[in-house]
Amino acid sequence: MAGLALGAATAAAELALLAVAAPLLVYALAFARGGHRVPAALARAAGRLTELERRRLAAFLDYRDTTPYGPLKAIAYLTLRVPVGLLGGAILVLVGYGAELAVRLAAGWWITGDHLDGIPPAWWIVGYLTVLGAVLLFLAVQGLLGVALLERRVARAVLGPSPLAEYEARIAHLATSRAEVVDAVDDERRRIERDLHDGVQQRLVALGMLIGRARRAGDGDRRRDLLAQAHEESQRALADLREVAWRVYPAALDGEGLRTALETVAERSPLPVEIDYAVPGRPPHAVETAAYFVVTEAVTNAAKHSGATRVRVAVGGDARMVRVRIEDDGGGGADPAGGGLAGLARRAAALDGVLTVASPPGGPTVIEAELPCG
Structure with a gap:
């Protein structure tokens, strides 16, 4: 609701900008002599408002995008999102009005005793208005959710990467991960x-x-x-x-699964290793293998190089993603570009996963991997 309220306020500012800029833009396009240049002041204003909208979407509506865009795309985005933002503001006004009306009715019925003709309302009137208010509240909440979804879709459609650019990025990623x-x-x-x-x-x-x-x-x-x-x-x-x-390759990984294989790692390690395993069911075989080798390499590095006295391994996730976190209390300074950790990053990338290493001087070293199951 805070994000939509801010969106309504920015939509009003954007509507004012578009109203002032429309004649300038028409004039610039009409007399551009073959070029399609947007006036510099208009381009700057549209760019700043678009970046403001991006920050609002990232902070409140869980949408993040860093795809570059030009002035015309920025103006097109502002033109499309103004009615969406105003719609969200209108729904918020209706929600506020309904809440204020409900408070007034409740106060008149049970607090101040301000009844119609001095007669308290019948139970069926209270029940009827309560049900009606609940239905209207449900519709208003669904409207807010719909506006939030529409905000994200407009930003993705206008400012997001084109399907061709997404395919090209995907092909480049696959080629790199294969190598x-x-x-x-x-x-x-x-x-x-x-x-x-x-x-x-x-x-x-x-x-x-x-x-x-x-x-x-x-x-x-x-x-x-x-x-x-x-x-x-x-x-x-x-x-x-x-x-x-x-x-x-441990035989236990094929038989008993990832939990048993990790318990074997803990038993064979010269350091105390605490295993916290919370994955429902068995992940795909490739994901189990990648998670196992991430833990093995991290525990081996902690025992050989970090001077750690203990290691904690946490494996969690759901049917879509397995998350692995290894933390030791050593001196830090692990190099993510080193042979072992770089190999683990490549193994995770082959599954469209991500491996991150945080190892500041003095420790602790934290290695995290996110491995998609799809």
Whole structure:
């Protein structure tokens, strides 16, 4: 109601501007000699009023748009929204009049005793007027909601991007996200190769050397010791291989779902990790995977680099969106352009999601991801 009241006031100012500007605009267009230039003063006034309307829509009516526009579009928008704004003001006046009338009737019936001919109203009159007032109030509220919706539609139709511009922006976004996904896959492959080379491969080489020494050993006791060492080394190699496989993709994510996979992350983390999971049902598989790797990377970074003592993970959302928030109490300073976090941002962008990182010096570090389910 505050937004529509302000809209009614600005509509009156815009109507005055258009009334003064109409002759100037007709004159300018008639004698422009092939050009369609709007007088500078009119263009400035129309632009300022249009920006004022944008701020009002963003503050009160939940509509935000930053698409650039020219003077003619601004004038066209003001011309179309003036009757909408005045309609909203008229409905607000009717609501105020109805409220004032209801207060007067109630005061006359029950407070001041100012009855018609000294006779209090019958119950059926009170009931009839109450029902009638409730119906009129319902219609007025629906009218206000309709005006608010019409305000947004007029702004979107006149000032918003054209369908062609939206398609071009969408194509550019898809092309960029596709290239970023390819880069993320290549980075993941390099990380897996590095883990296998530095971990499992080195242990397998040591295992082969121990078995070779055991085969050449002439002493039975020496052979048994070497075989025992080879057995221990094989167990460590198997543990490293399981660790690499778990980092590549956890089996629990396919079976039990995201909650169980995140609980496994908390169990394996060297830091205390608090999990707050509040997602109804199971999100799509791609969304679960992206959310899991966001949490895994954030917890790993907190344990390795931030000096944190605890991590809190909150996963919530609904059937349309899953929201992930990871906060640690470390020293901050995380680089959003770093390899790990940049890869997570690309993974989120591939789902039309957004990943943000806030890590001021001194902490805390907060990583948030919004992942659409559609």
